[in-house]
Amino acid sequence: MKISIISGSHRINSQSEKVARYVQRTLEAQQLCEETWLYSLAGNPLPLWDEGIWDADPDWQARLQPLSEQLASSDAFVVVAPEWHGQVPSGLKNFFLMWGKGEVAHKPALIVTVSSGDGGAYPVAELRMSSYKNNRICYIPEHVIVRNVESVLNERDADNNAEADAYFRTRFDYALGILKEYAVALRQVRASGATATTTFKNGM
Ligand SMILES: Cc1cc2nc3c(=O)[nH]c(=O)nc-3n(C[C@H](O)[C@H](O)[C@H](O)COP(=O)(O)O)c2cc1C
Numbered sequence: 001m002k003i004s005i006i007s008g009s010h011r012i013n014s015q016s017e018k019v020a021r022y023v024q025r026t027l028e029a030q031q032l033c034e035e036t037w038l039y040s041l042a043g044n045p046l047p048l049w050d051e052g053i054w055d056a057d058p059d060w061q062a063r064l065q066p067l068s069e070q071l072a073s074s075d076a077f078v079v080v081a082p083e084w085h086g087q088v089p090s091g092l093k094n095f096f097l098m099w100g101k102g103e104v105a106h107k108p109a110l111i112v113t114v115s116s117g118d119g120g121a122y123p124v125a126e127l128r129m130s131s132y133k134n135n136r137i138c139y140i141p142e143h144v145i146v147r148n149v150e151s152v153l154n155e156r157d158a159d160n161n162a163e164a165d166a167y168f169r170t171r172f173d174y175a176l177g178i179l180k181e182y183a184v185a186l187r188q189v190r191a192s193g194a195t196a197t198t199t200f201k202n203g204m
Contacts, residue, residue, distance in 0.1 A: 001033035001183060004074040007040040008081040008092035009114075015149040016114045017042060020080045022153045023112065026172055032180045037070050041091045049097040064098060071103035076183035077137065078176075080112045081127060083119040088126050096131045100202070105136035106195045108182035110175055111143040120145035133203040136195075140182050142175045144168070 005023050009016035017040050024036050052060045071077075081088045111127050113120040124143050132139065146152065151161040152168045189195060 001076075001180070002035040002037065002074045003027050003033045003076045003078065003179070003183065004037040004039065004070060005078045005080065006092070006095065007038065007042070008079065008089055008095070010041055010044050010089055010091045012042050014042060014082065015116065016080045016082045019112060019114055019146055019149065019153055020078070023078050023080070023172065023176070026169075026176060030173065030176070032176055033075070033183075037074065039067065039070070041089070041095060044091055046091065046094060046098070048094055053098065068099070068101070068103050071099060074104075074107065075187065076107055076179050077104060077109040078112060078179070079109050079127065080114060081123040082114045083123050086119070086122045088123045088131075093131065096135060099135040103135070106138060106186055106190050108140050108179055108186050109137050110179045111139055112146065113143070114146045114149045116149055118147050120147055134201075136203060138182075138186065140179060142178050144171055144175050 005020045005027075007014070007017045007020035011017075020038055020040065024038050027033055027036050046063070053064070079092075081092055111124055113123045124145065128139055131137070146168060148161070148164065151159070152165040154160050154165075
């Protein structure tokens with residue numbers, strides 16, 4: 001079992017990456033999987049999509065092949081997205097344009113959104129509405145909205161609001177446990193052969 005975490009903030013040292021690293025440590029500490037992989041969009045490692053991707057441009061192939069292999073070998077995902085101007089960062093939406101070959105298809109994903117204040121609902125709605133059609137990632141019904149993120153999930157206890165921090169740690173244990181069970185269950189869906197199609201390359 002391999003669970004991969006995508007940190008969707010472009011910022012270096014972002015709160016989203018802090019949360020993503022917490023998720024990675026928790027998955028490993030709770031032995032919810034044998035392997036994890038964390039990919040951060042900090043510093044914009046991927047250029048904006050262009051047609052070179054369709055034309056087998058060697059630069060794009062060199063850039064995407066290692067990521068494609070990591071995603072294809074994953075059983076489940078955690079997608080961490082900050083709320084920026086009420087939206088998901090454009091780099092994360094760009095990331096979702098790259099995977100149309102089944103790398104993430106019919107695999108469960110937990111949405112985690114991050115806000116320094118009381119936000120975080122809009123990126124949940126946006127991801128559920130518009131980031132899955134052709135890549136066919138399966139968002140599970142559970143999600144986590146980390147509000148007032150600066151005051152929780154910090155490594156130093158003194159930096160945390162004790163009550164809120166305890167709540168989010170318990171909530172993550174619960175949500176990641178569910179994600180793992182979906183990962184087990186959806187293996188069977190992929191193995192059934194029902195999802196294998198060359199006729200319907202894209203979702204409707
Ligand atoms: C460009 C930009 C726009 C933002 N817009 C919002 C917003 O609409 N709602 C909100 O709750 N927080 C907003 N924030 C604050 C983020 O919640 C805060 O930066 C938080 O740490 C998560 O972002 P990060 O993962 O990039 O650190 C914004 C931050 C940035 C950099």
